[in-house]
Amino acid sequence: xxxIPLITxxxxxxxxxxxxxxxxxxxxxDCGSYSHPPTPRCSxxxxxxxxxxxxxxxxxxxxxxxxxxxxxxxxxxxYVIAIVELDEDPAVRIFSNIVGxxxxxxxxxxxxxxxxxxxxxxxxPVFRPVDA
Amino acid sequence: MSAELEQxxxxxxxxxxxxGRPLQRGVxxxxxxxxLQAISDAGLRPADIDGVITWPGSVTxxxxxxxxxxxxxxxxxxxxxxALRLQxxxxxxxxxxxxxxxxxxxxxxxxxxxxxRHVLVYRGVNEATAWSTATDRVGADxxxxxxxxxxxxxxxxxxxxxxxxxxxxxxxxEYGTTREQMGAIAVNARRNAQLNPAAVMRKELTLxxxxxxxxxxxxxCLFDCDVAVDGAVAVIVSAREHAAGLPxxxxxxxxxxxxxxxxxxxxxxxxxxxxxxxxxxxxMWARTELKPSDVDIAxxxxxxxxxxxxxxxxxxxxxxxxxxxxxxxxxRIARDGELPLATGGGHLSAGRLHGFGHLHEVxxxxxxxxxxxxxxxxxxxxxxxxxxxxxxxxxxSRG
Numbered sequence: 018x019x020x021i022p023l024i025t026x027x028x029x030x031x032x033x034x035x036x037x038x039x040x041x042x043x044x045x046x047d048c049g050s051y052s053h054p055p056t057p058r059c060s061x062x063x064x065x066x067x068x069x070x071x072x073x074x075x076x077x078x079x080x081x082x083x084x085x086x087x088x089x090x091x092x093x094x095x096y097v098i099a100i101v102e103l104d105e106d107p108a109v110r111i112f113s114n115i116v117g118x119x120x121x122x123x124x125x126x127x128x129x130x131x132x133x134x135x136x137x138x139x140x141x142p143v144f145r146p147v148d149a
Numbered sequence: 150m151s152a153e154l155e156q157x158x159x160x161x162x163x164x165x166x167x168x169g170r171p172l173q174r175g176v177x178x179x180x181x182x183x184x185l186q187a188i189s190d191a192g193l194r195p196a197d198i199d200g201v202i203t204w205p206g207s208v209t210x211x212x213x214x215x216x217x218x219x220x221x222x223x224x225x226x227x228x229x230x231x232a233l234r235l236q237x238x239x240x241x242x243x244x245x246x247x248x249x250x251x252x253x254x255x256x257x258x259x260x261x262x263x264x265x266r267h268v269l270v271y272r273g274v275n276e277a278t279a280w281s282t283a284t285d286r287v288g289a290d291x292x293x294x295x296x297x298x299x300x301x302x303x304x305x306x307x308x309x310x311x312x313x314x315x316x317x318x319x320x321x322x323e324y325g326t327t328r329e330q331m332g333a334i335a336v337n338a339r340r341n342a343q344l345n346p347a348a349v350m351r352k353e354l355t356l357x358x359x360x361x362x363x364x365x366x367x368x369x370c371l372f373d374c375d376v377a378v379d380g381a382v383a384v385i386v387s388a389r390e391h392a393a394g395l396p397x398x399x400x401x402x403x404x405x406x407x408x409x410x411x412x413x414x415x416x417x418x419x420x421x422x423x424x425x426x427x428x429x430x431x432x433m434w435a436r437t438e439l440k441p442s443d444v445d446i447a448x449x450x451x452x453x454x455x456x457x458x459x460x461x462x463x464x465x466x467x468x469x470x471x472x473x474x475x476x477x478x479x480x481r482i483a484r485d486g487e488l489p490l491a492t493g494g495g496h497l498s499a500g501r502l503h504g505f506g507h508l509h510e511v512x513x514x515x516x517x518x519x520x521x522x523x524x525x526x527x528x529x530x531x532x533x534x535x536x537x538x539x540x541x542x543x544x545x546s547r548g
Contacts, residue, residue, distance in 0.1 A: 019302075019303060019305060020290065020293075020294045020302040020303050021291075021293050021294070021303055022293055022294055022299040022300070022303050023290065023292065023293030023294055023295040023299050024293060025295075028299075053417065054300065054417070079315075079319070079421070080315035080316070080318045080319040080322070080421050081314075081315055081318060082310070082311060082314025082315050082318055082366045082367050082368075082369075083314075083364075083366065083367040084305055084306070084310075084311055084314075084365075084366045085363070085364045085365060085366065085367070086308075086310070086365045086366060088305075088307045088308065089307075092305065096305055098304055098305060098306050098311050098314070098315070098366070099315070100315050100416060100421070108419060110416055110417055110419075112300050112301060112304060112306070112415075112416035113304055114304050114305065125318070125319065125322045136303070137293070138293075139293075139303070141303055141304070143304075
């Protein structure tokens with residue numbers, strides 16, 4: 018099995034929101050800023066009123082790399098490792114995989130939408146191409 | 150004019166163990182070789198050393214931005230202190246720094262503040278012996294991966310090429326940087342390694358070889374990646390009053406750079422067309438009146454070939470986005486070019502010593518002791534270390 022993240026009080030909403038099909042990102046209810054990774058203090062105004070809120074799960078591929086190295090026998094290569102910028106705030110970057118299309122078809126700017134991979138206690142957000 | 154920190158310090162001695170892939174001797178033996186050589190090179194005895202620092206030290210766990218892998222740590226500071234029966238005023242090791250040259254900058258701070266007179270700075274690795282694949286990260290922490298790696302490893306991003314790949318993809322997208330341009334870094338390093346008896350990769354490497362090698366993580370291919378080795382480097386940072394009467398010419402500090410202005414993160418860094426090299430570079434130049442055009446040789450970090458491109462831009466040797474054309478064809482960065490790069494073969498061909506190989510080579514060049522590969526009239530040199538959010542750099546000159 019591929020690694021799973023250690024789930025903590027700070028990141029639990031992000032890693033488990035997918036159980037209900039929701040991508041939850043930390044947002045400040047005072048100033049409205051998103052903070053990612055989630056943190057107990059808003060990274061813009063440093064206030065404490067920050068908590069997980071659902072976002073659309075839509076975004077764009079900011080950049081990517083296609084891993085072709087067989088780091089371990091159980092790995093199926095190639096696979097796409099991407100940084101996705103969220104539609105709600107392109108400064109929020111989700112480090113993830115692009116699934117559902119051939120690796121060589123991924124391009125910068127490609128619109129994508131979240132889905133979730135259940136592994137251990139985590140529901141890992143991954144992204145699939147969608148029409149713009 | 151250098152800032153006060155730099156004015157108070159010199160590099161008084163350098164040492165390097167045998168470098169190989171792999172070696173029979175253990176990493177502690179190699180590290181002590183390098184340390185004793187550096188101490189002797191400075192005209193000192195172990196009893197004169199009153200400070201010690203290494204990076205990352207004897208650490209485990211993958212919580213930080215620079216997670217240790219098999220063979221990357223070498224003996225910790227306490228092991229070296231005890232082995233050499235050193236008597237220190239100060240010692241330190243830690244992985245959470247602005248790149249590996251934070252050790253040298255820390256040593257300068259210890260010397261400049263009067264805490265120490267002679268600081269032993271070292272880096273020892275036995276990755277060639279210890280490293281087979283990154284599978285220890287695939288199987289890492291079955292209960293869940295903590296810290297920075299908890300965001301990367303679950304997505305199969307097990308190693309540096311996976312973390313840096315997206316940065317260079319973006320650089321190519323924005324500026325049209327090509328694989329041929331990246332390859333010029335690898336080919337130049339190999340050409341220089343052919344004149345360095347200590348380099349581990351000395352067989353000819355052509356641009357065609359480079360372009361034909363297998364992909365690791367697009368667009369990074371095998372020859373974009375540096376080579377795991379067993380070996381160690383040490384330098385002695387001394388107070389400037391010791392410059393007179395050294396066995397070798399002292400190497401002077403003109404400026405150090407260690408700034409981090411972007412996110413302290415691999416995946417949240419906002420502008421993937423530049424690395425923390427831009428922050429450390431700007432910081433370094435703000436501490437000196439020297440200019441990029443004053444630099445005669447550059448040991449720019451090349452854990453991946455593309456990192457040298459980021460450093461070229463970050464240090465202002467070319468404009469933003471212009472590093473690809475700058476290196477294309479290799480003439481400008483050759484030993485007889487306007488900015489000789491990786492004159493000892495770099496980490497790509499001389500072995501992965503996490504910046505310390507470059508530091509050793511730049512010191513050799515500034516001392517005029519680089520033998521067959523000596524660059525004529527090398528008076529000012531820069532050495533840099535780090536990738537992504539990690540960066541530190543040193544502007545050095547002949548004493």
